[in-house]
Amino acid sequence: MAEEKKQKIDDNVVFVGKKPTMSYVLAVITQFSDGAKEVHIKARGKSISRAVDVAEVVRNRFIPEIKHSIEIGTEKIQAQEEGGGELNISTIDIKLFK
Secondary structure, eight states: OHHHHHHHHHHTEEEOOSSOHHHHHHHHHHHHHTTOSEEEEEEEGGGHHHHHHHHHHIIIIIOTTOEEEEEEEEEEEEOSSTTOOEEEEEEEEEEEEO
């Protein structure tokens, strides 16, 4: 039961990276077309601006009645180079819901 719940949550998350913005827009719209009540758009670092673009394109061009909430934060990760300390990486989670 817990695994089914986790799988359902993961299905409603779009992780934004280096692909074109419209690829992620299509993924979000597909989630809503499949009956999802909410979709999370998550990004870290330099991809944050692309995640905001995805949310705005979905909201302004395709599903104008959609609502949103935004959470921002920071993750601490270990630097990969030798002798490196911790790096602070900015994160964003944009929740779109009907």
